Amino acid sequence: MSIVEEKDPFFKVYIKVQSDPPPQKHQFEIILGSSIASFFVLFLFIGILIFLFWKKENAADAEEYYLDHVPRMTTRYSYGDLQAIIENFNKELGGGGFGIVFEGTLTNGTKVAVKCLDGYGQIKKSFLAEVKTIGSIHHLNLVRLVGFCDEKSHRLLVYEYMSNGSLDRWLFHKNPKMLLDWQHRKKIFLDIARGLTYLHEECRQKIVHLDIKPQNILLDKNFSAKVCDFGLSKLVDHNQSKVVTNMRGTPSYMTLEWLSSVITEKVHVHSFGIVLLEILCGRRNFDS
Template sequence: MGLSCFGASSGNQRKANYYARQGTGDAEGTLVGKTKSFSFNELTTATDNFHQSNKIGRGGFGTVYKGKLKNGVPVAVKTLSASSKQGLHEFLTEIETISNVRHPNLVQLIGCCVHGPNRILVYEYLQNNSLDHALLGRSRTVKLEWSKRAAICMDIARGLAYLHEELVPHIVHRDIKASNILLDKDFTAKIGDFGLAKLFPDNITHISTKIAGTTGYLAPEYALGGQLTKKADVYSFGIVVLEIVSGRSSSSSIWGGAQKLLVEQTWQLYEQGKMLDLVDAELEEFPEKEVLRYMIIALFCTQANASRRPLMSQVIEMLSRDIQLNEKELTPPGFFQESE
């Protein structure tokens, strides 16, 4: 087709030709800035024709495959299933913006490919897969002691604080959940899929997240009224913290023979003074005072009234210091549970 990365069927041929000319002549031609272009053939080869054995994840935006570039570098290749209404120029501008967002607790986007209708993103590969795979799967892949779990909570908080408060313009993630938290070889946590909601604003809603089973993460004001603010991400973060402490999924927990959302059960145990009953049985030893503080912080993050939830920078302060939390200000959590 004469283009290193971008299909000739695009609506903006001149722009595509411009990007093609920026290539260095090898299989990883550079786009404007730090984003690399990849040919469709190169990614097909890297993933063994997107073979099922290389499939490592699936979410609202698409399917992720492990791949290996010809220079031996492992990558995560995400084939986007949603259809962006943006033209090529706008799409590439957004990709360039996302790829320039760099933080130790955010998954790095290193390149893309547009080939006819196919739009593919290439990310750094993280060896320990996702948090839900490591902690919430039927067969857990690792045993995470409390120190690692606490560090993961802090990593996520730092990544979100950067997106919300340091980055200009700020990014509201919209889909914070255990499967979007990736773990590197040292179990440092990195947030994935940030910025993608802006690419596909009509596709990623509480309706589509229902398919992925992420209802338990949704702030009630977002699930019921579509009100999307930073505080919706804060709510989802609180749910993830509860999952990390309990080792249980947010949306499919059975308690005493009845199905209750994790946050619902947590509040009940809080009122009964039995919050430690929530702690994952695999945590044989843990600092009770610290674990209780993390759970109470999670309850502050999931309060029904969004305005009462803390900013992520405040969450970092609460997580990092052994401070007395003013529980008199704590109000019941909000939650949204879909009827069958």
């Protein structure tokens, strides 16, 4: 008995054949082109790094020159001196969005509040804005900047000490012993109004604070109110009626004028009005 195998007439066979290698000259051109492209990318990367370093150095030099040449500049402290003044960060008074505040004592016995700014980028802008705006101006209803420190990554601001702290601790509480009478409340909002009037009308350039709220109003031992924290402030020439800037401040105290990003110093009319209502009512305008 024989077995006959039927073969498929449509059966196909595929054979993989290695192609001939490219000529030696072609390989050399590929290697040469790849090497030149790699060196070009490397030199471009090094050039960008050098440019960024140069730009950073120039910015640092410009900042140093500015801090050394602001008229009536306040005292410049070393980081080590301020560590001793605030007893190595032992007496914390409070904190905010940009840093923590510590109590300290100068060598002459004067009490101060030292604000330690944490971070980079926005912190540097806040530091320079603070020094630029209130480093060379003085008013009874503005917290006085006593000095500062700008050493490597350390940026600290030294203010006069305000023994009664911020206004919010006297408004938003349930302790009857800390209740402000009407005479004190009237004095406080008049002091705030005087400080804002000075910023808008009596400075060489108008200073728009942009973050008026009870937390940025400090009270001294006599309950005189002083505006503080100029880290978000904007300088405006007197011949300017409006200024374009990015939105900044605390949302519950901001006016709808911010929606256009074109503002005037009148943004403070809205903020001050809200603070006035909070002083009168003893309640926050927004409480979650």
